[in-house]
């Protein structure tokens with residue numbers, strides 16, 4: 001019998017996160033005056049200990065003991081050889097996936113929710129606000145707040161709130177409060193409702209509401225939390241790649257190809273960054289972030305300075321952006337519908353250290369179903385994008401007769417996204433591709449901002 005699962009014991013869990021800011025250069029975030037943002041500018045929004053982490057250039061950062069204690073509820077996560085998928089494809093490649101669906105909320109997101117809530121608690125914060133699109137981040141943060149005894153308030157985009165009632169129930173099971181956004185609780189929400197009482201809402205409006213709810217609490221005991229994009233989120237997620245490296249070492253292997261789906265960039269970064277370090281130091285390795293063709297940030301949007309939210313509350317971030325007003329077409333991988341991309345991931349793409357790919361919605365679901373019918377697990381709609389790329393690479397290895405090692409992130413399960421599968425089986429889903437004109441139309445969102453420099457890290 002061939003080995004399927006490579007598991008680490010709890011005492012093999014990594015004790016430090018890897019901070020890629022020690023090894024690459026990044027353009028600084030800019031404030032409204034065009035000057036780099038300092039820690040004090042962010043203090044009303046995030047606790048200072050997390051702001052320090054956001055700006056740190058230390059290569060290795062210790063994971064606090066209370067964080068490890070909670071992470072050990074499900075970590076280390078298994079590294080699984082997709083033997084059945086390999087056999088179905090007839091590929092000589094070895095396919096490994098890091099199974100992040102084993103966390104209580106079912107995705108990689110609690111890897112950062114847990115430390116973020118911990119640092120807020122240490123800083124004396126009692127209540128955290130956030131937004132959620134598909135509901136995965138809201139449930140991860142509710143779970144984390146329940147572990148550390150903080151209150152959690154989630155503004156959930158109206159369409160998802162109506163379409164996915166079970167996500168709200170999950171948040172409530174962990175003691176979180178979830179309201180549909182736009183809500184009547186904030187100025188931003190009321191303004192959006194006044195404009196259009198029937199609005200389906202958007203991530204941009206929900207972010208504005210969550211930030212406003214945090215900074216307008218005069219007790220000073222509320223902060224806001226973001227589940228992707230920022231440097232400290234990528235940092236926390238590297239525990240996945242560090243575990244995977246140890247797991248492959250146990251069987252004497254090293255990846256030739258690394259693949260992760262990319263929304264804001266965090267699950268991709270978490271798996272890939274510890275290997276990007278090896279690549280910077282000379283290793284030959286292909287690293288592919290995979291995004292939907294309907295929201296092609298890395299593959300087609302320019303590298304610019306742009307806001308992280310629609311309302312323009314956030315600093316300008318150096319990133320690949322489709323424009324902060326961009327509303328992606330209604331495809332189902334809610335977690336991949338973000339107009340921008342993590343500055344770290346954007347920087348690596350700009351330098352050619354990683355090679356972005358895109359796949360269409362239908363080919364992603366086909367890959368997801370193939371995976372479910374071989375490996376058994378039903379992937380989240382986001383994860384299926386990575387799987388489509390995995391299958392392409394495995395087929396390429398078959399043509400070339402190469403025994404490649406493919407490492408992919410299995411970012412979450414799809415058990416609360418079955419509505420999307422239902423529509424796929426009913427042939428009710430279609431592909432969206434953006435025209436060049438639609439992409440050019442977004443230029444107005446960022447054309448008056450400064451341009452980031454093209455920096456070189458090696």
Ligand SMILES: *Cc1c(COP(=O)(O)O)cnc(C)c1O
Pocket residue numbers: 107108109136137227228229261262263264265266267268335336380382383411412413
């Ligand atoms: C949120 C989410 C994503 C996309 O977010 P990233 O920050 O790009 O990782 C991908 N997969 C799953 C299962 C998610 O919940």
